[in-house]
Amino acid sequence: MSLVEARELFCVYPGSDGGVAALQGLTLDVQEGEVCVVLGPSGSGKTTLLRMIAGFERPDAGCVRIGGRTVAADGEWVEPEQRRIGMVFQQGALFPHLDVAANVGFGAARRERVGESLELVGLGARAKAYPHELSGGERQRVALARALAADPEVILLDEPFAALDAGLRETLREEVAAILRAAGASALLVTHDQAEALSLADEVAVLRDGRVVQTGSPEEVYDRPSSRWVAEFLGEADVLPGTADGGTVECELGRFSAGRELSGAVQVVIRPESVAIGHGSGASRDAAEAVVLERSFYGHDQLVHLELRSGLRLRSRRLGFPAWHPGDRVRVWLDGPVNALAADQEPESAPAGTAR
DSSP, rough: EEEEEEEEEEEEETTTSEEEEEEEEEEEETTTTTTTEOOOOTTSHHHHHHHHHHHHSOSSEEEEETOOOOOOOOTEEGGGGSEEEEEEEETTTOTTTTHHHHHHHTTTTHHHHHHHHHHHTTOOOGGTTGGSOOOHHHHHHHHHHHHHHOOEEEEEEETTTTOOOOHHHHHHHHHHHHHHHHHOOOOOEEEEEEHHHHHHHHHHEEEETTTEEEEEHHHHHSOOSHHHHHHHSSSOOOEEEEEEEEEEEEETTTTEEEEEEEEEEEEEEEGGGGEEEEOGSSHHHHHSEEEEEEEEOOOEEEEEEEEETSSSEEEEEEEOSOOOOOTTTEEEEEOEEEEEEEETTTTTSSSOOOOO
16 A cells, blocks of 8 residues: 555746756655655755655645645645654754653654653663764664654655764664664655665665656666666666577677567676676686776675676676786676666766756
């Protein structure tokens, strides 16, 4: 069941050149009990979408429904405080003069929800502390507890980890995912961080220029991107030319099934982790020849830059051993998901964003 429904949302901000299009017919569903993450680059319309669902901004066209009730449409409007949403902002937005319990109790559906929510986020013992006495991660957990205490139909999170350092960000997002699922909460989170989206979401919606260009599980959008732009935005990807005949694709690294009907020239989108390297008896029978150009070592793994006989280059992400060195002649083959797209599908890179 769709708990949040955004349908054909349009928003244009006034400007001297005719305005800035922030949303251009955006449609999105958030399912009950799931965490939906909206992912997109700066300027794709993420924040505008969140603010329209929250009721902080009105759409120029389209409608928003929460729990089956229309909250924004032509001639219909429900104020933010009447929408039964919980909001977690980037900086937490706690009241500095109130202790943790009072912050969580602000807007709580009932008194006992304060203690329940603090226990859920693991801060039951910090009820009497003040925001300045908490770490950044604790402040964000208090903000989440405050949102949960209101018994909302949906929780909206606006880049809630962006202000934290890298190590804390990774730890906290794991904690928040566990908390939301333990609470059975429905949530919509917006971010520009690909790792954050893929690790947190039940469903990922990728935004570009005010439109949703792909939705699906984290595995689906990563392994089967709908376009080259999505593939390159979601992570490292190399593209080789290929040809398709029916459901079979052939490129310099061999033949594979496309999983659907394709014919003619295609773009073969390859993740580094799907490229295996070896030599001698350790190589696949269908392996291509390549030379190692450079190698970046990270301890647990290594990223090896390769040049094929044709002069095309690609990358292979392997375990940290054995070590590969510039000049090594190796064999290269496919060893993981590969995606084929029509060769003339779209330009290689995204145009500059025009929305906030």
